[in-house]
Amino acid sequence: MSLVGKLALVTGGASGIGRATCRIFSKEGASVIVADRDPKGIKDTLDIINDKSKEKHLGVELDVTKSSSINNTLEKSLEKFSKPPSIIVNCAGITRDNFILKLSEEDFDEVINVNLKGTFLIIKTFANSIVEHGIQNGSIINISSIVGKYGNIGQSNYTASKAGVELLTKTASKEFAKLGIRVNAVFPGMIKTNMIESVPDKVKDRFRSMIPMGRFGEPEEIAEAITFLASDKSSYITGASIFVTGGF
Numbered sequence: 001m002s003l004v005g006k007l008a009l010v011t012g013g014a015s016g017i018g019r020a021t022c023r024i025f026s027k028e029g030a031s032v033i034v035a036d037r038d039p040k041g042i043k044d045t046l047d048i049i050n051d052k053s054k055e056k057h058l059g060v061e062l063d064v065t066k067s068s069s070i071n072n073t074l075e076k077s078l079e080k081f082s083k084p085p086s087i088i089v090n091c092a093g094i095t096r097d098n099f100i101l102k103l104s105e106e107d108f109d110e111v112i113n114v115n116l117k118g119t120f121l122i123i124k125t126f127a128n129s130i131v132e133h134g135i136q137n138g139s140i141i142n143i144s145s146i147v148g149k150y151g152n153i154g155q156s157n158y159t160a161s162k163a164g165v166e167l168l169t170k171t172a173s174k175e176f177a178k179l180g181i182r183v184n185a186v187f188p189g190m191i192k193t194n195m196i197e198s199v200p201d202k203v204k205d206r207f208r209s210m211i212p213m214g215r216f217g218e219p220e221e222i223a224e225a226i227t228f229l230a231s232d233k234s235s236y237i238t239g240a241s242i243f244v245t246g247g248f
């Protein structure tokens, strides 16, 4: 699944699934733009993936909810690589869990802004640049969630944002097919990252008992599916929703 010669942007690259994706992309030969709002996490990811002798990758502080920050990320990419990334992974995401009766408007808005609007803003900015530069084989991978398919108690904001990501993906795939850009979504189940650390043990046990494979996933197991969708091995796949859930 070679990505030699490719340039990839990974939002949320400072942690969890995003970091694992940066690692596998770089192992497959890609240059990676590690973009996140967490500068310390960006540095740690770069330390993991950078060959000591040369700076093949780039770290950029990014807030996906702000157009100015996204434009700055694009400018830095063009400065260093003289081209935009042809692979875009929308992995930045947050949760602010609460029951609907208690959920604040701020927490609803914040989750929609990061997970759904942030994905839209990144797609718009970077797809425009891919087209302007005449790049013919773009691949955008958006990270949804299995709970965005079925709902989950205490996550109305998160599940709605992730359901939105699926339909944003399908619409973008239809609009971009003639431009040579594929757009797909990956739906992780329960994956061992910081995101699920705050989930109470009782809830985790209940989830685990519903997973046919009987365990949570590793971030790398999501990153491998993302890498397949990023590579030319998936050249006829667009508008797809791929579940990586241990059968959940």
Ligand SMILES: NC(=O)c1ccc[n+]([C@@H]2O[C@H](COP(=O)([O-])OP(=O)(O)OC[C@H]3O[C@@H](n4cnc5c(N)ncnc54)[C@H](O)[C@@H]3O)[C@@H](O)[C@H]2O)c1
Pocket (backbone or CB within 6 Å): 011, 012, 013, 014, 015, 016, 017, 018, 035, 036, 037, 038, 041, 062, 063, 064, 065, 090, 091, 092, 093, 094, 114, 118, 143, 144, 145, 146, 187, 188, 189, 190, 191, 192, 193, 194, 195, 196
């Ligand atoms: N862990 C799971 O079980 C699971 C399941 C389904 C889907 N997901 C999705 O996978 C993606 C990655 O999550 P993870 O589990 O690796 O979590 P994580 O918390 O380890 O990583 C999320 C990253 O997103 C970054 N981020 C948050 N807001 C941002 C913003 N406004 N701008 C830029 N970066 C921002 C964080 O700094 C962090 O580095 C998310 O979209 C999440 O919703 C995770």
